[in-house]
Structures are given as structure tokens and as C-alpha cells.
Amino acid sequence: MSHICIVLATYNGERFLKEMLQSLEIQTRPADKIIAIDDASQDSSIKILESFKDTLPLEIFKQAKNGGHCKAFATGLEYARQFTQPGDLIALADQDDVWKKDKLEKLEKEIGEYPLIFGDAEIIDKDGKIIHDSWRKQALIQKSIPLKAQIEIGRAGQQECRDRYRMP
Secondary structure (H helix, E strand, C coil): CCCEEEEEEECCCHHHHHHHHHHHHCCCCCCCEEEEEECCCCCCHHHHHHHCCCCCCEEEEECCCCCCHHHHHHHHHHHHHCCCCCCCEEEEEECCCCCCCCHHHHHHHHHCCCCEEECCCCEECCCCCEEECCHHHHCCCCCCCCHHHHHHHHHHCCCHHHEEEECC
16 A cells, blocks of 8 residues: 655644644544645744644654745655655645545545546635635636646646645
8 A cells, every 4th residue: 555645834824734733633544644844934833733743643844944835845745755655645735724534545545546636625714614615616627627737727826735646
């Protein structure tokens, strides 16, 4: 069975980070490693991450200088290479995500031999209330769009967190 590594980017995420980490704790298929890249937060994000080290397989890396969302994920993916082997899976997560408890289990089952899969997301407000049932519908992404175009749309919309990669 493949290992699953999550790359989590944080930046001043104290408001939502605890709930995100709690959603990782209850996964029906737990991650084997979680790489948290803190992008020079000035709040308590690092303390919150450290408080979960006993219950999650966390490796925390604090950046000295804020480089932005994309650079944080790129850095996280580089660190993930140290913990993964060919055939392992990498899932990207934002600090304000709240994952359904079977997300990793479903994604692991569905990836098959595909090198990349991505799902959808419900959009919630600051109180966790669902305000739209589909990010893809909200962004007007049609199912008939070729994969390459969908990936480009995802990059433009900063939706890397919805992606799941198989290491080459």
C-alpha cells in the first residue's frame, strides 16, 4: 500500500488551523506524514501546529521570510520528497480547509493508476456554514474540460490544495 503525505501551508492561520488539524486527526485513512510549511507567520500558527505533534505525524518547517502561498507549497513538496518513494501519494492542504473524515480513504481508492486526481469542495463561511455545495460549480469548471486545462485553471485560481499527486 502507498504511503500518504500531506503538505500543509500556513500563514497567520490561527483562526482556522486548529479545526483543519482536527479534521486530519479523524481521517478514516490517516496520513503517514504531514509536512507543515509555515510561511513566517506572526501569530500562534506554530504553537497550534506543535500542539498536534503528539496526535499527528507532523514535521514542521518555519520559513524565515514570507514567500507566498505558491512558494510555500513548492517548498513543502521538496521536503515531501525526503519522506516519499515512487508510488506514494501527496495531498495538498490549506490551513482553512476542513476535510471530511473519509477524504484520504476515498482519494486513495480512486487514484488507481492515474498520476493526478482532484476533487471538489464545499465552500463554507467563517462559521463553517456551507454557502455553496461545489467549488467547481462556483468557479464554472465544466466536467468536459480537458485535464490539462483544468490544471491550468487550478493554478490560476490557487486551488493546488484540491490536488492529489502520485510521486513519480
